[in-house]
Amino acid sequence: MCSMKVVVCVKQIPDPAGNLRLDQASHNLVREGKLILDESDSYGVEMGLQLAEQAGGGEVTLVSMAPNSETSGLRTALAMGAANAILVSDPALGGTDALGTAKILAAAIKRAEPDLILAATESSDGYTGTVPVQVAELLGLPSVTFSKKVTVAGDKVIVERQTELGYDEVEVGLPALVTVTAGVVEPRYPSFKGIMAAKSKPVEELSVADLGLDTSEVGTAGSRQQVVSVVPAEARSAGEIVTDDGEGFQHILAYLERIKVI
Amino acid sequence: MTLNVIWVVVDRTGDKVATVSLELLSKARQLATTVEAVTWGDPSQIAEVVGAHGAQTMHSVGDLGGGLPGPAVGAAIADQVRSGSSPDAIFIPQTYNGRDIAGRLSARLDRPVLTNIVDVEESGSGLITEHAIFGGTEVLRASFTAAGPGLFVIRAKSFAAEPGTDGAATTDNWNVPDLASTGAAKIISSHVEESEGPKLDEAPVVVSGGRGLGDAASYQLIENVAKLLKGAAGASRAIVDAGWVPYSHQVGQTGKTVKPTVYIACGISGATQHMVGMKNSKNIIAINKDQEAPIFSIADLGIVGDVKKVLPQLIEALEKRN
Ligand SMILES: Cc1cc2nc3c(=O)[nH]c(=O)nc-3n(C[C@H](O)[C@H](O)[C@H](O)COP(=O)(O)OP(=O)(O)OC[C@H]3O[C@@H](n4cnc5c(N)ncnc54)[C@H](O)[C@@H]3O)c2cc1C
Ligand SMILES: Cc1cc2nc3c(=O)[nH]c(=O)nc-3n(C[C@H](O)[C@H](O)[C@H](O)COP(=O)(O)OP(=O)(O)OC[C@H]3O[C@@H](n4cnc5c(N)ncnc54)[C@H](O)[C@@H]3O)c2cc1C
Numbered sequence: 001m002c003s004m005k006v007v008v009c010v011k012q013i014p015d016p017a018g019n020l021r022l023d024q025a026s027h028n029l030v031r032e033g034k035l036i037l038d039e040s041d042s043y044g045v046e047m048g049l050q051l052a053e054q055a056g057g058g059e060v061t062l063v064s065m066a067p068n069s070e071t072s073g074l075r076t077a078l079a080m081g082a083a084n085a086i087l088v089s090d091p092a093l094g095g096t097d098a099l100g101t102a103k104i105l106a107a108a109i110k111r112a113e114p115d116l117i118l119a120a121t122e123s124s125d126g127y128t129g130t131v132p133v134q135v136a137e138l139l140g141l142p143s144v145t146f147s148k149k150v151t152v153a154g155d156k157v158i159v160e161r162q163t164e165l166g167y168d169e170v171e172v173g174l175p176a177l178v179t180v181t182a183g184v185v186e187p188r189y190p191s192f193k194g195i196m197a198a199k200s201k202p203v204e205e206l207s208v209a210d211l212g213l214d215t216s217e218v219g220t221a222g223s224r225q226q227v228v229s230v231v232p233a234e235a236r237s238a239g240e241i242v243t244d245d246g247e248g249f250q251h252i253l254a255y256l257e258r259i260k261v262i
Numbered sequence: 263m264t265l266n267v268i269w270v271v272v273d274r275t276g277d278k279v280a281t282v283s284l285e286l287l288s289k290a291r292q293l294a295t296t297v298e299a300v301t302w303g304d305p306s307q308i309a310e311v312v313g314a315h316g317a318q319t320m321h322s323v324g325d326l327g328g329g330l331p332g333p334a335v336g337a338a339i340a341d342q343v344r345s346g347s348s349p350d351a352i353f354i355p356q357t358y359n360g361r362d363i364a365g366r367l368s369a370r371l372d373r374p375v376l377t378n379i380v381d382v383e384e385s386g387s388g389l390i391t392e393h394a395i396f397g398g399t400e401v402l403r404a405s406f407t408a409a410g411p412g413l414f415v416i417r418a419k420s421f422a423a424e425p426g427t428d429g430a431a432t433t434d435n436w437n438v439p440d441l442a443s444t445g446a447a448k449i450i451s452s453h454v455e456e457s458e459g460p461k462l463d464e465a466p467v468v469v470s471g472g473r474g475l476g477d478a479a480s481y482q483l484i485e486n487v488a489k490l491l492k493g494a495a496g497a498s499r500a501i502v503d504a505g506w507v508p509y510s511h512q513v514g515q516t517g518k519t520v521k522p523t524v525y526i527a528c529g530i531s532g533a534t535q536h537m538v539g540m541k542n543s544k545n546i547i548a549i550n551k552d553q554e555a556p557i558f559s560i561a562d563l564g565i566v567g568d569v570k571k572v573l574p575q576l577i578e579a580l581e582k583r584n
Contacts, residue, residue, distance in 0.1 A: 020396055027402075097374050102365075122516065128377040129356075130415070133332060133365025142446040143332070146358050148509070158450075162358060162509060164275045166455035170330070172447035182516070183503040224374045224408035228390055233401050236541055236560040241553065244567025249575040252526075252547060255563045259545055261467060261491060261524055262583065 004058035004152065006048040007114035008082065009105055009132065010041040012066040012073030013125045020125065026220070027227035028095050029125060035066060037073035040120035042187035043180050045077045047150060048118050050185060055152050059083040061112045065093065065104050071203055078198035079190030085203045086112065092208050095220030098126070102134030104218060107211040110139065116157065117177040121146050136177040143177040144170050148184050264384040265294040267349040269411075271335065272301040272312060272320070273357045276454075279308050281464060282355040284315045284423035286416055290353055291316030291426070293384060298349070300339060302331050305433040313431035315423060320431040323438050328448040331359045336366025337444075338436045343371060349411050351389060356417045364415045366444070376404055377415040389414070397515065397534020398541060418463055419519045419542070455508065460494050462511065467493025468522045468543070470513055471501060472536075474529020474550060474569055478506035483573040484528060490580040496520065496540075498530045514539035529569045532557025549573070 012035040014020060021030050037045075045060065052058035062077050062085035074085045086108045093104070109117055117136075122129035136143035148167065149160040155174050160167045162181060172178075190198070208215050216222060242251050256262045268290040273280040283299075290297045299317040301308070303325060312320050323338045339352065352367070354360045356378065368375045381392035385405070391414060393402045406412040462468065469491065471484035481501070488495040496518075497511040513520055515535040525543035530536060532548070532555055540546070541560050548561040549572050558564040565572055 022395075022400075022402075098377070099368050099372070099374050102369065127515065128375065128415075129361050130365040130368065130375050130377060133362050134369040137333075137336070137366045137369035137444060140442060140444060142444055143362070144330070144447050145332075145362055159447075163452070164280065164358070164510075166453045166510075168449045169451045169453070170447050171450050173443075176447065181509060182499075183505070183509075225376060225404055225406050228403040228405055230395075230400055230402045233394065233398055236546075238559050239562035239564070241558055241561070241564035241566060243553070244549075244565050244572055246571075246575075248549070248565040248567045248572045249579055251563060251565060252549075252572075252576055253579055255545070255547060256491070256524065259524060262580070 004052050004055035004116065005112065005114045006052055006058060006060045007063050007109050007112050007117045008041070008044045008048040008060055008077070009117070009119040010045065010062050010064050010073060010077050011038040011123045012036065012064055012070050013038045013123065016124050022230055026095060027230060031067050034072055035070045037076040038120065038124050040122065040124050040182055041077070043182055043184050044118040044120055045080050045082060046185045046187040047180055049081045051116065051150065051152050061086065061114065063105055063108045063112070064088070065101060067094065069205060074203060075198045076190065078201045079194040080188055081194065084201055087203055087205045088208070088211065089205060090207045092215040092219045095223055096218045097223035097225060098128045098130045099134055100218040100222045102131050102138060103213060104208070104211065105131065106135045106138035107213055108206065109135065115174045117141070117175070119177065119179050121179045121181050132177055132179045141175055141177050142172050143179070144172055145179040147178055147180050150178055150180065264387060264389070265350040267296045267298065268294040268351045268353060269298050269300055269339070269349045270317065270353045271355060271360060271363055272299045272308070273355050273359050274301065274303065277307060279311055280355060280357055281423060282357060282418035284311065285418065285421045286353045286355055287312065287315035287317055288424045289382065289421040293382070293389070294350065299431060300335065300436070302326055302335055309430040309433055311425070313428050314425040316426065316428065317431045320433045321436045322433060323436050329445050330362060330447050330449065332362025332366045333441050333445040334438045335363045336370055337441055338438045339367050340370035341439055342436065343411060351412050351414055354413060354415045356415050360415065364413055368413055373410060373413055374406065374408070375413040375415055376406070379414055379416040380420045382414065382416070394538055398538035399534060417519055419521045455510065459489060459492065462494040462496055462513070463518045463520055465494035466523045467491040468496050468513070468520050468540070469493055469526045469528065470496035470498065470530060471528050472498035472530030473500040475501070476570065480570065481506055483569070483577065486577050487526070487573060487580070490577065490584065493522070498536050527557050528573060530557055531555050532560070
């Protein structure tokens with residue numbers, strides 16, 4: 001393939017290092033303030049850029065669904081080298097579940113007519129890990145999840161897919177959807193030039209109606225599941241803490257003896 | 263019992279049943295009058311163990327011809343549901359294949375999924391699920407609001423696998439509809455990364471290492487202790503991402519959930535995403551040079567010290583005893 005069009009799904013999320021919390025009333029994750037590029041998706045972006053280069057040309061289009069016309073995370077990925085982005089943002093999308101999200105992403109991805117769609121195996125905030133495969137099914141495409149290595153060979157991709165016992169080598173013709181695990185590639189740091197260029201790269205913003213979808217399929221209305229309650233988990237308390245003075249290992253041995261492990 | 267029929271997706275590890283599926287079958291048997299298993303490949307090899315864990319019947323979509331289970335199993339289940347033989351709930355293990363099946367099935371049936379479930383309880387005529395969120399610091403309970411079978415994607419170690427005295431499950435075949443290009447991905451070859459000793463999520467002793475080990479070579483200390491205690495070696499994500507050990511060793515939110523008799527955390531800070539995968543261990547021992555490390559807040563025994571000093575001494579002492 002001489003020119004490959006890659007779509008990378010990127011989720012923009014509240015900083016996981018900060019305090020994630022649920023709204024008391026709606027039980028939805030509070031997504032206010034600045035959102036950032038989910039680190040899990042930085043691997044997909046890097047992979048997309050590398051594969052487009054390997055294919056001898058092509059470009060990476062980002063697709064994201066996020067509240068309040070959020071673009072900070074998109075700008076980070078554009079600064080890494082993605083060419084453009086499609087952002088779906090609509091007040092009707094609050095409380096959308098995984099399937100609703102997949103419907104939105106699938107409709108947006110379709111517009112880009114990609115050869116390859118990349119996503120992370122799971123996001124850092126919701127981590128259902130089902131959205132990408134739902135997207136593939138909605139688009140009628142094959143999918144390979146949990147890949148730790150992806151190579152393009154003509155109009156096919158070869159993927160090393162993680163298994164319980166090791167990995168499977170899986171081959172699939174394009175177009176296809178592939179999800180990547182963390183650490184598959186080393187995401188590049190955006191250069192100063194990249195950051196400047198990202199400011200003027202095109203971000204097309206769409207509403208639910210623009211995608212030809214009905215607002216009853218998405219948002220809280222479309223989600224058909226409810227949170228019953230949220231309570232603090234039972235805390236486990238600390239036990240004995242000793243400072244190692246060269247005899248620390250003896251405490252471990254004694255403990256293991258007491259619980260009959262040795 | 264609240265429910266009439268639960269279907270349980272039976273995932274396979276090599277030619278064996280994935281343990282998590284036996285856990286789900288055992289739970290389903292407590293909740294429903296009829297439990298049916300859905301699998302792929304040759305069902306005869308596993309009919310006995312699946313039957314013993316509570317399934318009266320097992321449906322197989324047959325040989326996948328190198329295809330991945332997701333599209334075939336998802337489509338076959340969707341067809342059965344649409345043709346009227348719908349169960350009250352479908353339990354799917356949160357494994358690599360299980361997630362693929364759940365995603366395919368959900369989109370085919372236009373049904374929502376609940377994922378990362380760690381417990382299920384009866385409530386009125388339905389089920390309420392429990393999810394450990396924010397690194398297990400909070401418990402969220404949820405339920406489906408629409409009619410039709412709910413898709414429950416459940417994490418390993420949520421229930422005990424308890425074989426009963428029931429005989430082998432009777433088996434039959436389910437037809438797979440035309441998958442068009444959704445089934446186009448084919449496995450060309452399978453690679454087994456040999457590991458000695460018990461499996462991480464089944465071992466009675468788990469010894470895990472983190473960034474505090476300092477370098478990849480020091481992971482050998484972890485492997486040595488694990489071997490001497492006939493346990494398995496685990497890891498934090500920090501050292502998996504750093505490439506010191508393969509992902510299969512990772513414990514935590516994005517890795518495995520373990521519940522051993524004893525978990526020994528060495529040079530691991532105790533991030534919530536790590537703790538959610540191990541805090542239900544019966545006993546927890548932690549070695550960390552920082553006495554403020556969060557891991558100490560859940561440790562039964564904490565050693566404030568250098569892993570590079572404590573572990574070699576522990577190894578020497580254990581070797582002497584053997
Ligand atoms: C703690 C918690 C638990 C939840 N549990 C459930 C549940 O059990 N069932 C359910 O239906 N919903 C659940 N949700 C809601 C769910 O997280 C949202 O619907 C979310 O929009 C999509 O799911 P995800 O982030 O889990 O996706 P995942 O399937 O984990 O995401 C995988 C990848 O898909 C791509 N992707 C996902 N979302 C987007 C996006 N908005 N824009 C671009 N790319 C994207 C990214 O590449 C991402 O890494 C939960 C939310 C929270 C906060
Ligand atoms: C969405 C998401 C999912 C994640 N999923 C997981 C997951 O599944 N599993 C997981 O583990 N993490 C996960 N993480 C990462 C997690 O947040 C932490 O970054 C990670 O667990 C830290 O690993 P660590 O404890 O080895 O390293 P650090 O946090 O760097 O801790 C190293 C510890 O070693 C101690 N130390 C240093 N030197 C020595 C010495 N010589 N002797 C003794 N102690 C020493 C230090 O005091 C410190 O406490 C996830 C993060 C996110 C955002």
